[in-house]
Amino acid sequence: xxFRIAVVQPMSHMPPDDEKNVDDAIxxxxxxxxxxxxxxxxxxxxxxxxxxxxTFDPNEAMAEAAKRCGVYVQYGTLEPIDNEKRTAYNLLxxxxxxxxxxxxxxxxxxxxxxxYRGGKYWDFNYTEGNEYPVFETPxxxxxxxxxxxxxxxEVSRALSIRGAEIIFLPAGVDKRKLWGxxxxxxxxxxxxxxxxxxxxxxxxxxxxxxxxMVATPEEVIFESxxxxxxxxxxxxxxxxxxxxQQDSPNSSEQNGAKAGILSQWQRxxxxxxxxxxxxxxx
Numbered sequence: 001x002x003f004r005i006a007v008v009q010p011m012s013h014m015p016p017d018d019e020k021n022v023d024d025a026i027x028x029x030x031x032x033x034x035x036x037x038x039x040x041x042x043x044x045x046x047x048x049x050x051x052x053x054x055t056f057d058p059n060e061a062m063a064e065a066a067k068r069c070g071v072y073v074q075y076g077t078l079e080p081i082d083n084e085k086r087t088a089y090n091l092l093x094x095x096x097x098x099x100x101x102x103x104x105x106x107x108x109x110x111x112x113x114x115x116y117r118g119g120k121y122w123d124f125n126y127t128e129g130n131e132y133p134v135f136e137t138p139x140x141x142x143x144x145x146x147x148x149x150x151x152x153x154e155v156s157r158a159l160s161i162r163g164a165e166i167i168f169l170p171a172g173v174d175k176r177k178l179w180g181x182x183x184x185x186x187x188x189x190x191x192x193x194x195x196x197x198x199x200x201x202x203x204x205x206x207x208x209x210x211x212x213m214v215a216t217p218e219e220v221i222f223e224s225x226x227x228x229x230x231x232x233x234x235x236x237x238x239x240x241x242x243x244x245q246q247d248s249p250n251s252s253e254q255n256g257a258k259a260g261i262l263s264q265w266q267r268x269x270x271x272x273x274x275x276x277x278x279x280x281x282x
Contacts, residue, residue: 021047
């Protein structure tokens with residue numbers, strides 16, 4: 001199963017002008033569809049809004065564009081909870097080309113509300129979600145995770161155990177000194193979960209170093225630090241083959257990734273000893 005992903009690393013509009021991102025996003029969706037993309041991925045919080053109280057809602061426009069152009073659209077926005085308290089979930093959405101409501105992932109890590117308070121870009125009281133949905137599409141089982149959740153391997157592992165074959169893991173802004181470790185971790189999440197992992201980020205000026213990247217368990221098949229929309233063809237047959245294989249002493253002669261790590265290598269009897277399902281009283 002081969003399909004095309006459009007990875008968008010945009011020059012984004014900062015608040016209070018972030019509503020302008022919606023029109024830009026729709027143009028990207030139209031261009032991606034015209035060039036044969038079946039998925040398009042945008043950064044965290046793109047098109048927005050980035051702050052509470054929210055001044056616009058992009059969901060109707062993004063869902064309409066996905067349906068009209070016949071492409072799955074992963075994008076970022078907020079789900080307001082209380083405007084007066086300025087509380088919201090930080091969302092990744094998966095708008096569908098056909099009927100049905102968009103898929104939704106509420107960021108789960110870290111615990112709220114401090115992470116998005118009073119910054120240069122974001123400003124709201126973040127409330128964490130508590131679910132790891134996996135979305136079925138004709139091309140792949142899709143999982144969503146967000147930004148520095150790449151540092152929490154449990155998130156990607158939970159998605160892969162639930163069947164995700166491709167994980168969209170878009171980020172927010174310039175990573176500065178974290179750039180190198182971030183890149184390594186994107187590939188690590190692909191390696192250890194036998195999955196395709198896709199990331200991108202917002203850019204706000206030409207001096208910033210982006211990270212748009214598509215990694216498989218065996219190689220990084222695309223990466224760019226530049227602004228733009230990049231078309232990447234992904235073949236899931238290899239992912240499914242690696243997941244179906246059993247590991248053996250000689251498997252490294254034919255595989256560039258470790259088969260069996262999602263099944264054959266697992267020791268759930270051990271994990272329950274140091275990760276109890278329920279907290280016990282001291």
